[in-house]
Amino acid sequence: MNYKMMGRFIGLIIAVEAVFILPALLISVCYGETVAAASFLYTLAIMVLLGGILLMSCRKAGHIFGATEGLVCVGLGWMALSLLGCLPFWFSGEIPHFMDAFFEMVSGFTTTGASILSDVEGLSKGLLYWRSFSHWLGGMGVLVFLLAISPGGKNSGFTMHLLRAESPGPNVGKLVPKMRQTALILYLIYIALTIINTIFLLCGGMNWLDALCTAFGTAGTGGFGVRNDSLASFSPYIQTVTAVFMLLFGINFSCYYLLLLGHIRGVFKDEELRLYLGIILLCVIAIGFNVHHMYKTGAETARHAFFQVSSIITTTGYSTTDFDLWPGLSKGLIMMLMVVGACAGSTGGGLKCSRVLLLFKSLRRNIRQVLNPRKVQVVRNNNQVVDERILSNTNAYLAAYIIVVIVSYLLISLDNFSIGTNLSAVLACFNNIGPGLEQVGPMCNFSGYSDFSKFVLILDMLAGRLEIFPILVLFSRSAWKRR
């Protein structure tokens, strides 16, 4: 293990966080929130101290940095990010219990949006901003940000391990030969889309802080609302804008890059994008027919159905209506969308459409194989043969996914909630959505769970955002062995 290099990266992550906490501090100062401002200052001091110590003590790091280091570094880095990020909530006393503050922050950085707060509007503005901003930083990833700003050295091939460990999807690759430019392109697209979203929201009459926070939640597909009822009390215009942007942020960012390069036909031929849009269309229609008796007009039905489908498949978790009151079929579809998730290479979570596509295709191949054992066949995606390694990795991912769901479901069942509550809580956290059904539904929150269950859900959220393996290897003894 190259501990020094890992220490350096974690030190850098903390430094980035320290820089990004400054706007939150500024907002607290502007609004005259002395307690919140002081808690930000304390946190900043701790970050500077800790980051400084790590960076100073790990200056001379070796160059050997393999896949294990990449995974462990990402896992630990995100832990450190959340542990330090939650301190302002705890110091200011606005979330008095540490585990609650930690849960809230992990939920922020992993873009889950599951909250333990019952009164969001009571939070001071600085903390509200910081909570939503964590979605934005966590959405594209803090290490990708680091790669975008740090100059690549001559032995910088290992950064591939970091990109792979942090970015979602079965087959992470670069857009351009240079890692730094790849990361920069991703972040520039991300920033541009966020700004456009904010402008649209401002046009809808939102005040700038609410608009910014909502845009952050949409961009990172997070889902922390600025009001207690999420987006239900905002105007239909704002709801529609948010629904459309959630959908956009759930698309693979390399599609936007190809669009910028002018390969428009290639983008719309992308099988994953077609599947994603197809699922959304089908679910909106099915849910629309299923719930139309609950709303006054067709337009309202369509808006709620579209908003909710877009919110859940992109794993954002905003809500305009209490979908826990919807009929059984709609709730079933919502649960299914939770598992499917957004496209690979987007800011969304879940299993990812591309994996679902590959799983279905390899299942179809296996069925044909059973019917005709002599048949030799390959799996194709976008007319290109998919490597067998990617297929077996996808299968392994599904297995790991199911095991994590079952184990965490059993562990949080100790708290004696109903099956629906527990299962949807696990799925909502693990897929980075936020609200589940019943006691953790869109109008409720996670504060009823015990500290132990919250910790299990925290690990679920991290595992879901980082695609399981960076968190799993932290528990593997062989990862910590000296080489």
Place this chain on the structure above:
Amino acid sequence: MEIIVAGVGKVGLTLARQLVAEEHSVTLIDMNSLVLEEAVEQFDAMSICGNCASKDILLQAGVEKADLVIAATNADEVNLLCCMTAHGINSNLHTIARIRNPEYAEQVMTMPEVFPLSLTINPEKRAAEEIRRLLQYPGFLRRDAFAKGRAEIVELRIDEKSKLSGVALKDMPGVVKCKVLVCAVLRQGAAVAPSGDFVLQTGDRIFVTAPTAILGELLKNLGIITRRVRKMLICGGGRVSFYLAKLLEKDGIQVSLIDRNPARCAELAALLPNTSILHGDCSSQNLLDSQGINDVDALCSLTGVDETNAITSLYANTKNVPQIITKISRGEGFLSESLPIGSVICPKELSSNIIVRYVRAMQNQTGAAISVHTIADGQVEAVEFTVDATTKHCGVPLKSLKLRPNVLIGIITHGADTQIPNGDSVFTEGDTIVAVTSGRGILKSINDIFA
């Protein structure tokens, strides 16, 4: 620059690593996805799996916007087709191909309208030429030429019998009786930038800058071998050996060549009329003894197996063969320290250095380096610059100049006059200077050498 490297073999990999280190955007193409995977994890490049001669794959690799395509696959025909296709898509493109077959290379040279290649590389021929250069002055482990061959940096090992052992550098002119400069010393694997009080020890490897014209005098005064190579033994009958034997035949050197494949021996015997071709296993000591290893002037181990080459050279060392040259295809050059037996030749590095030099010339900025040689196991760089109008401090004596720490000016050539500089030397516009530094990649333009 945007560079596409097709074929990630030994040359392709070494080359891509160097080009990435010089901050070019490199895209790799290969048929083998495992090789690509490994490459991308080592350095910052993008990879595309497929046939590099196909138009679709080249378009995917961004050939439309690329500046240079380097085809280094195993097959000459594929390399040619790759470069021709790429050039057909983008006519502003420079193309470099590895061409092993001399007939093809000839064709490419004489029919430029058909083959739009900027450069062809034959790694084996290049290695043979390098070995011949080393054989010209037995005693130097390595020679790097600068200023169009007028000055060189040569590597010497200080052994017990050497006249330089225990000599301080400031006393060195008295011993060698000619004007040379020690620009770097490699002691126990670490490069040292020596001062005048530095005392040389047995086991040191020194890097000396000298005008090419005095190399023979330097060797003579040092009491190393003065005799020309007349009789030599080549182990292995591969392509490098063939080219080398052909060159040495012209020089009138008596060459014996050993190979263990009878068919190849017959082939070589037909191709090399003045070389005695022997059939046998060259790692067999009995065979080497019977072929007069005791009285050859030089031995080259050039088989395709690094291990055999190492064993053969070690045995030759025990028999006190004056000059031994070993071909090592794998490894990154660090082996010459652990193999205390003369020079090590690495064909993939030689050819990748040529291409890197071509790339530097393509950039062609004012004041940019003309060529960069890495010496002392890659720890020291010698960079050649042309002094132009933008250069600062023209005409200022070196003693009143403040150079960057760890930078030393090793050679100044003024027209046909090559000097080893001292405190009173000056450089003026049009001169060529060679700066030696222990940092890698810090000297990009000539003004970087000043503090």
